[in-house]
Amino acid sequence: MRATWRWVHSDLRTHRGEALFAVLASAGVIVSLLLSAALLSYAVNPWQRLFNQSRGSHVWIHGRDDGHGFDPADLAPLAALDEVAAVSGPFRTATAALETGGTRAGVVLRATGTSPPDTGRPLLTAGHWLTAGAPADQIVLERTLARTLWAEPGETVTVTLTGRHGPTTRTLRVAGVAETAEPRYRAGQGNGIGWILPGTLDRLDPATTGQTAGLRLKDPDDTDYAVQRAVTLLGAARIDQVTKWQQAKADVGGDDRLLGQIFAAFGLAALLAAAVAVAGAVRARVRGQAGDIAVLKAVGFTPGQVVRGFLLQHCGFAVAGAALGTAATLTLGRWTPGRIGDAVALWPRMPGHRAAVVGVPVAAVLLIAAATALAAWRAGRVPPVPAARSGHPAARPLSALGRRALGLRLSPVLVLGWRSAFTAPGRTRALGATARLALPLALITVALVAWTTLGQFRTDPARVGRAAALTVRTEQPPTGDGLTAALEAVPGVADAVPGAEFTALVPGQTGTLTLRGLGTRAAPYPHTVVEGRAPDGPDEAVAGQGLLDLLGVRVGEWVRMTVEGRPQILHLVGRSIEPDHGGRVVSTTLDTLRDGAPGLRPAFHALVLRPDADPRAVAAAVPAAAGARVEVRGTADPADGEGAPRGVLAALVAVLALIALVELLTLIGTGVRDRVRDLLALRAIGLTPRQIGAVVVTSAALTTLAAALLGTAAGAALGHRLVDAEAAATGLGAGVARLPDPAVLAALVLAVTATGALAALPPAVRTARRRLVDSAGETL
Structure with missing residues (x-):
């Protein structure tokens, strides 16, 4: 063993450059793998990333807006609970409606200060936070709400709420757009969030105000127990709603399954590529020292000693490189510009951090050791006679x-x-x-x-x-085709397709799916059909991949469902790309749905725009052209x-x-x-x-x-x-x-x-x- 150590020491002194390259190559690969793991965690856990950055609250308690809510003194017992780490608020709130350019959305106005709260802090993505003494009343909009309204910093929105003297309407200037770890705004599924100054809320003079407070817990697993204790302390009669972090996480994470799976595949592939690269470097160095190996055997080294010597060297290089790469990533990675630095800075607070920091270097070292063992075994077979070996190909x-x-x-x-x-x-x-x-x-x-x-x-x-860029809904469904003609006359609109949407029960009533009626047989909706064909006859429909998987059917089969108590049987003639509802959507024409419900009226119109049309300009022109109170919504972007x-x-x-x-x-x-x-x-x-x-x-x-x-x-x-x-x-x-x-x-x-x-x-x-x-x- 002493001779082996002396040879290793001598070899390191002789081939310092190669040894340094081996260590740096291993360190570079470890850095690459750790950065990849940090990026994957950053990408596939969007809610966790946002929650950590904003020091989010695990529980949001919403008090009743009937004058019997809670005040700051009521929160002192909550802050003293063993399960609670910090309390955000309470904030006075008022429910209102925001409107801009014909687009309308519900909002909960939350009164806060000129600095974002430390706990449950909104993260600005555009513009600036609320400032005192501004010439006009300001509002900061939650990002998904701002996207729905097409509202950007510097623009104005109209707020309508019920004041003490009846409905009041005022104009607010959008100061900024922010992200929050609370449930996002979805049209028809609740209200969005807008932050305003307390003075602005007083000038709006709402008839009633509520209160909202956030609880950041020491252990997320104690959420249910902490909610029970909070409700007991405050009184159930004073609480209108409780929002838990699981709801927000499910809401955000559901849209990123495709991205998460792609990034996970990238992580495994990067590990394979890194292992192959380092293994190639090890084999190349062992092959380059064939002459030295022959000399060692000539002076009495056994094949076992040669194998042990190479294993000691290259495993030492791998361990040194892994330690160097891990230390460099954890200490200097956060200073890397761009999203890599953000990902590394947040990584210690993300789930699976310790397992990745330990597991990735260990896995890489084991792979390098395996590659080295194979190369060292070949080195042990090098003949000791110089005439019988060739250090390089002839x-x-x-x-x-x-x-x-x-x-x-x-x-x-x-x-x-x-x-x-x-x-x-x-x-x-x-x-x-x-x-x-x-x-x-x-x-x-x-x-x-x-x-x-x-x-x-x-x-x-x-x-x-996503053929339709806008969706137009009216308070009263139209009885004729007048609204369709009026919408098609709007500049930039190529087609206005009437439609209706229902929740249907699958056979056996063990699940639900979405049934849509879009267009007519004479003027069908331009579905994105990738298999089969578009529906053009009675009882024909196209379905998304999620629905085919849910029912276990294929294109060409018939499916039966229950819609508002009546059976509906459709012939699936094609598969379409369906970004909504996990693909559990079946689409047919309004004519087919009217066969079973003759009085069916369109619930909305899907607007297909011309290639050069601006969705915001079209949305602003729709209310005047429709001649009625309408709500215009932009189509969500699943990416x-x-x-x-x-x-x-x-x-x-x-x-x-x-x-x-x-x-x-x-x-x-x-x-x-x-x-x-x-x-x-x-x-x-x-x-x-x-x-x-x-x-x-x-x-x-x-x-x-x-x-x-x-x-x-x-x-x-x-x-x-x-x-x-x-x-x-x-x-x-x-x-x-x-x-x-x-x-x-x-x-x-x-x-x-x-x-x-x-x-x-x-x-x-x-x-x-x-x-x-x-x-x-x-x-x-």
């Missing part, structure tokens, strides 16, 4: 194709670079290294596919089941989640690029070392040092070009299948995946090739400067 003569290319006066640098990359000895190892480099590039291409798919939710919503998916995808691409760089440097270093005798032979027959360096750069560029072409092709095919498979699993349905523009893929290939050429410049210069006398040992 050179072979130029192929007939190469000689013909030289005869055609092609550049010798290009011909020899091609031979060095693809036809020289050791090409099996070179092809394996090319495949390893292609793996992270394939994952980067998959990320670009996901990026492009998310982008089409905004650029081409009709392709993902506009709390996890900022496109920003996280960009960060994941950077992580994968780092892994690809480690593999690229290993590939170039191995290639130069394995072909050093060929390069020296070329020097001996008359090639200039500049040509020698150009051969090295050309070989690296051609190798990376092949890896880039292979990676982008495989990544495009894999990404298309992966996105469609995950979309089908979430109920949205396959058929939404979209490949990046060919120019983007071409730019990726060119960027990778250029990076390979630039990375090969330093070893090319060193090789070109070598003299034959300095490399005699390598020519034996």
